[in-house]
Amino acid sequence: MAKKDDKITLNPAEFAAAVLGGNAQHPDEENKLYIKRQLTLYLEATLLAQDFNRLEESQFDMAKAQQREEVLSKIIEHRYH
Secondary structure, three states: OOOOOOOOOOOHHHHHHHHHHOOOOOOOOOHHHHHHHHHHHHHHHHHHHHHHHHHHHHHHHHHHHHHHHHHHHHHHHHHHO
């Protein structure tokens, strides 16, 4: 089970390749249209993984900042009370 401070990171290329693996060509679909659809899907999946990684990094940083604030508050509280 992942801990609160464990960060998840996606490899954009691997993620996009996995998405493409489940996107078969339709029987009546022209090759050119299929390739365009695959390229679009690959680019969108790559960008989505990159966005996820940035969001995860910012959430991780905010969690660390919050933990620092809590520790400082406890130190101050203990020292002055």
